[in-house]
Amino acid sequence: MSNSDLEAPAGVDYAETRQHEVRKTHMAMIDGNLTSNTQSSAGGVSARVFDKGYWGFASVPAMDKASAGKVARKAADNAAAMHRFGDRPTLDLPLDAHVGEHGYNARTPRSQKENIELLEELNGICTTKYPSLKSASFILAEEAHAKHFATSNGGRGLNCINRAAFYIILTAEDQNGQPIELMQPMSAKGNLANLDLSLGALEPQLEELYQHLQAKRVAVAPRGGEQTIVLSPELAGMLAHEAMGHPCEADLVLGGAVTGNLVGKPVASELITMVDFAHSYKGEELMIPVYADDEGTEATDAVLIENGIMKDFMTSRETAAKLGIKSTGNARAYAFNDEPLVRMRNTGILPGTSKLADMIAGVENGYYLMKTGNGQADSTTEFMFGITLAYEIKNGKLGSAITDTTVSGKAIDMLKTVDAVSDDMYWECNGYCGKKQPMVVSMGGPALRAKVHMGGQ
Amino acid sequence: MTINIEDIASSTLEKMTAAGFDTAQVSLSVSEQDELNIAHNEASLLRSTEDYSLSLMGLLDGRKASAALTDLGDHAIEHGVADLFERAKMAPQDEANGVSASQTGHIVQGPQESSLDLLAIKVEELLEYRAAEASKMNIDEGAAAYYLAREQVLTSEGSALSCSVGCYGLSVMGTAVEGDQSSSFNYTGGSANDLSTAHASQLFGIGDMLKDTENQIHTKPLGENFVGEVILAPTAVTDLLGWLFGQLSDYALISDGSVFKGSVGEIIASNLLTIRSRFDAPGHAAYTNDAFLAPALELMSEGRLNALLPSYYGSRKTGLTHTPVGSGWTVDAGDSAKADLIGSVKKGALVNRLSMGSPGANGDFSGVIKNSFIIEGGAVGPALSETMISGNMAQMLKDISGVSRERLDTGSEALPWIRIPGLHFS
Known part of the structure; x- marks a missing residue:
C-alpha cells in the first residue's frame, strides 16, 4: 500500500491513519541450549478520529487500501458512539502537520548462522574459561518499526525506529551456595550488525562481568537509610527516565502528578539539566529518532529541567491543548493496533564537568551504584530502581561489592542533593518502557553524586 | 471475523x-x-x-x-x-x-x-x-x-x-x-x-x-529502622507468588538457579499456604502454548510443594516431570478475619504494592512499599512515603503467620491478605 492510500477520514475535527509494521528477531541460549529462535512480523493499519470532543480508534491486521478505508469508517463510528456520554466542550487541538519521510539505511543484517555461531562461541568461552559459573545465558534481539502516517490536517510521512540489543547473563553461587546473577546489556540504533559483537569486543566484557560476579560472591549487605551514592552513567539514564521523565508526561500531569505545580520552580541542583530529545543531540542522531510522532506532529526537544528549574512537559495534541502549551511530538504507539500515548523518546541528563574518579574519591562513606535491573516511577516523583551491582566507597576508594538492593527517593528532593555531575554521556535503548503499551525508548546520562534512600538493614 | x-x-x-x-x-x-x-x-x-x-x-x-x-x-x-x-x-x-x-x-x-x-x-x-x-x-x-x-x-x-x-x-x-x-x-x-x-x-x-x-494523599516517612510485620494485600501477594512461579519455571530450572529444584514433596512454606490452579480463568483456555491440556493442579498443599512447572522442552532438558500450566492461580482463604490479622500486628505496615527490582536469584529483595499504611498496636495509621522493606522471598513463604478469610478475586487470581513477620523496615 502506498502512502497516498492512507486517507484520513473526512468530516471530523481531526483524524489520522497509520500503517505500521514491526519485525523482530529473538534468540536466546541458556548453557548451550538454544531456547528461543524466533522471527516475527506484525503489521496492520489503524485510524483514529477526534470529533466533538471524543476519540474513536480502529485497526485491522491488513495493509491494503480497502482495510484503510474500513478502519477509517469504524473509527469515525466509534467517535460518534461516544456521544452517549453527553456533549463535551470543544477542544482546539494544535494542528501543525509534519511532512517528510525519515527512513533508515540499516546495515546488512547478521545471518542466522553468524548469530548461532556467536552464541555457541560465547558459551564455549564460558565453559572453558569460567568453569565455576553455574550458568551462562546470551540473548540477541532486534526490532524494526516502519510507520507511514497521514493526518486530516495535511501531515504525511514515514518514521522508522530500529534498535538492537544483546544481553549476557552470568550466574554463580555465593559463599553460602546461593545463586547470584549479573546481566550486561548492550544496545544500538539499527540492527544487530550495528553492535560490535566481535569476540575481541565481547571477551573483555565477559571477563569484567565475571570479575564483578566474583566480587558479588562475597558481597556485604548495604546499610539501609539515606546514603551518599555515586550513580554510574548507566544508571543516571534510568533515573532521568523514571524519576522525572514519567512525571513530566503531560497525561500524568493532567492526572495530578506533583510536577504540574512546579513549573518555574527549583526541583534540582543547578547542575542538572534534563531533556527529552526528539531525535538528535549535539548534531548526532540518537538511538530512537522521532522526527514526527504518530499524530504527525513535528517532534521537538522537551527541556524538562534547565539548570535545576522545572520547565516543560512532553505532550500530545490533546494534552497540549488541555494544558495550553505547545505540542512536542511525544504521541507514540507501539504497534499498529495501539493508539498514540504520551511517551518519552531519548531522555537524558546532560553531562557536567566533574570526573567520575574524582567524584568517587570525594566520598568518605557511601556506595558506587553500577548496574540496575529495572525501575519504577510515580506521580509524586518518588522513584525506585533495583541495584544489581554496587560497591562500597570508603575513604574515597571502592571496597566490597554489596548484595542486591533497591534505591528510592523523591526525585524533586534527591536531585537537589546532586553536588557533582561527570563529563561522561552514556546512552542505551535496551528493554521496554511500560505504560498500557510497551515502548522502545532510549535514556542517557553522566555519573551523578547525590543522596538517596537505600534498602537494607 | x-x-x-x-x-x-x-x-x-x-x-x-x-x-x-x-x-x-x-x-x-x-x-x-x-x-x-x-x-x-x-x-x-x-x-x-x-x-x-x-x-x-x-x-x-x-x-x-x-x-x-x-x-x-x-x-x-x-x-x-x-x-x-x-x-x-x-x-x-x-x-x-x-x-x-x-x-x-x-x-x-x-x-x-x-x-x-x-x-x-x-x-x-x-x-x-x-x-x-x-x-x-x-x-x-x-x-x-x-x-x-x-x-x-x-x-x-x-x-x-x-x-x-x-x-x-x-x-x-x-x-x-x-x-x-x-x-x-x-x-x-x-x-x-x-x-x-x-x-x-x-x-x-x-x-x-x-x-x-x-487516604494516601498525606503521607509520612517512617523515620526509623526496625524489624516488623507486614500484612501483604492481595495486590502485593501477587509479587511473592510471581517470584515463586519463576523459581519453578524453565529459566531457573534449566540454568540450575532454582532454590526449589529438588524440593518437590518437601515443605517450603507455612502450612497456612495452599495454592491451586485456576486455568479456566476468564479469558483463558486451559491448555499451554506448547499444546498440552492443562488439568487442574494443587501446586502447594499446606506448604508442601507438589510440582515444578517446566514446559515440555524444559522437562525433557532437565529430566524433571512435565507439568502443563495455564494461566490463573488462587490461594486458599485462611480462617482469620482481615481485621483481626491487622489488629494483631504490633508494629509494621499494611502493604498494598511492592515497588522493587527483581528479587535476587536467591530471593533477597528490597523494595519501596507504595499505597501502604503504618500499623502500630494493631491500628492502621497514616499512609507511608519513602519506606522500604527488605527480606528474602523464600523465607517469607516459610514465615507466613496468618491468612485472611477474605480474598480479592480479579478473575485470573483469588488471593487473601497475608501476615508475615521479620521484615526489615528502613
Whole structure:
C-alpha cells in the first residue's frame, strides 16, 4: 500500500491513519541450549478520529487500501458512539502537520548462522574459561518499526525506529551456595550488525562481568537509610527516565502528578539539566529518532529541567491543548493496533564537568551504584530502581561489592542533593518502557553524586 | 471475523510437513477487542481492534526454529515456512526439542459477543461512583473492555486444541489530589465472564481502591529502622507468588538457579499456604502454548510443594516431570478475619504494592512499599512515603503467620491478605 492510500477520514475535527509494521528477531541460549529462535512480523493499519470532543480508534491486521478505508469508517463510528456520554466542550487541538519521510539505511543484517555461531562461541568461552559459573545465558534481539502516517490536517510521512540489543547473563553461587546473577546489556540504533559483537569486543566484557560476579560472591549487605551514592552513567539514564521523565508526561500531569505545580520552580541542583530529545543531540542522531510522532506532529526537544528549574512537559495534541502549551511530538504507539500515548523518546541528563574518579574519591562513606535491573516511577516523583551491582566507597576508594538492593527517593528532593555531575554521556535503548503499551525508548546520562534512600538493614 | 482458522491452520501444517519438517506445531489465533477508555475522569475513546497471529514451530533433526506473522495470505505463509526451514537447518541439535502428541480438546468459554451497552454502563457506574464517593481521586486512565479470541492449535503428532474464549475486563489507574498534594498512583482491575453481576465499584476491589487512595494523599516517612510485620494485600501477594512461579519455571530450572529444584514433596512454606490452579480463568483456555491440556493442579498443599512447572522442552532438558500450566492461580482463604490479622500486628505496615527490582536469584529483595499504611498496636495509621522493606522471598513463604478469610478475586487470581513477620523496615 502506498502512502497516498492512507486517507484520513473526512468530516471530523481531526483524524489520522497509520500503517505500521514491526519485525523482530529473538534468540536466546541458556548453557548451550538454544531456547528461543524466533522471527516475527506484525503489521496492520489503524485510524483514529477526534470529533466533538471524543476519540474513536480502529485497526485491522491488513495493509491494503480497502482495510484503510474500513478502519477509517469504524473509527469515525466509534467517535460518534461516544456521544452517549453527553456533549463535551470543544477542544482546539494544535494542528501543525509534519511532512517528510525519515527512513533508515540499516546495515546488512547478521545471518542466522553468524548469530548461532556467536552464541555457541560465547558459551564455549564460558565453559572453558569460567568453569565455576553455574550458568551462562546470551540473548540477541532486534526490532524494526516502519510507520507511514497521514493526518486530516495535511501531515504525511514515514518514521522508522530500529534498535538492537544483546544481553549476557552470568550466574554463580555465593559463599553460602546461593545463586547470584549479573546481566550486561548492550544496545544500538539499527540492527544487530550495528553492535560490535566481535569476540575481541565481547571477551573483555565477559571477563569484567565475571570479575564483578566474583566480587558479588562475597558481597556485604548495604546499610539501609539515606546514603551518599555515586550513580554510574548507566544508571543516571534510568533515573532521568523514571524519576522525572514519567512525571513530566503531560497525561500524568493532567492526572495530578506533583510536577504540574512546579513549573518555574527549583526541583534540582543547578547542575542538572534534563531533556527529552526528539531525535538528535549535539548534531548526532540518537538511538530512537522521532522526527514526527504518530499524530504527525513535528517532534521537538522537551527541556524538562534547565539548570535545576522545572520547565516543560512532553505532550500530545490533546494534552497540549488541555494544558495550553505547545505540542512536542511525544504521541507514540507501539504497534499498529495501539493508539498514540504520551511517551518519552531519548531522555537524558546532560553531562557536567566533574570526573567520575574524582567524584568517587570525594566520598568518605557511601556506595558506587553500577548496574540496575529495572525501575519504577510515580506521580509524586518518588522513584525506585533495583541495584544489581554496587560497591562500597570508603575513604574515597571502592571496597566490597554489596548484595542486591533497591534505591528510592523523591526525585524533586534527591536531585537537589546532586553536588557533582561527570563529563561522561552514556546512552542505551535496551528493554521496554511500560505504560498500557510497551515502548522502545532510549535514556542517557553522566555519573551523578547525590543522596538517596537505600534498602537494607 | 470470517477467517476460517481451522482450514488455515491445517493447510499451514501441511505446508510445513511438505517443506520437510520432521515435526511441527501451528497456532492460529484470531481475536477482536472493544475497549471503552476513561481519561481524566471522563469517557474518552472507543477502541476496536482485530488481530491475527499465526505461530509456526518446526523441528528438523532436533533443530528448532519458530516464527509469528499476522499476514495470513498464501504467499506470506509459504514464504514464512520456507524461511523457517532454512533457519531450523542452521540451529543446533537438541534432543529435548519436541512437540505435543494426541492432545485434543475444544473449549468454549465466556461471552461470545461484545455488549457495548454493558461496557458503557460500567464506565458510567465508575465515573458516577468516583464523583460521589471518591471525588479527590483522579482516574488518570481506565477501561471497560471486551475480548474474544478464537484459536486453533495443531501439531504433526496429532494434537488438535481449539478454543473460543471471551471475557470482559475493567481497570482503573489514578492519583488522588488535594491542593498541591498528590498520592502515589494506584490501580486495580480484573476480568470476568460477566460484568453485570455487580456495580463496577464492587468488582475487583475498585471501589475500595478509589477510596483508599484518597487516604494516601498525606503521607509520612517512617523515620526509623526496625524489624516488623507486614500484612501483604492481595495486590502485593501477587509479587511473592510471581517470584515463586519463576523459581519453578524453565529459566531457573534449566540454568540450575532454582532454590526449589529438588524440593518437590518437601515443605517450603507455612502450612497456612495452599495454592491451586485456576486455568479456566476468564479469558483463558486451559491448555499451554506448547499444546498440552492443562488439568487442574494443587501446586502447594499446606506448604508442601507438589510440582515444578517446566514446559515440555524444559522437562525433557532437565529430566524433571512435565507439568502443563495455564494461566490463573488462587490461594486458599485462611480462617482469620482481615481485621483481626491487622489488629494483631504490633508494629509494621499494611502493604498494598511492592515497588522493587527483581528479587535476587536467591530471593533477597528490597523494595519501596507504595499505597501502604503504618500499623502500630494493631491500628492502621497514616499512609507511608519513602519506606522500604527488605527480606528474602523464600523465607517469607516459610514465615507466613496468618491468612485472611477474605480474598480479592480479579478473575485470573483469588488471593487473601497475608501476615508475615521479620521484615526489615528502613
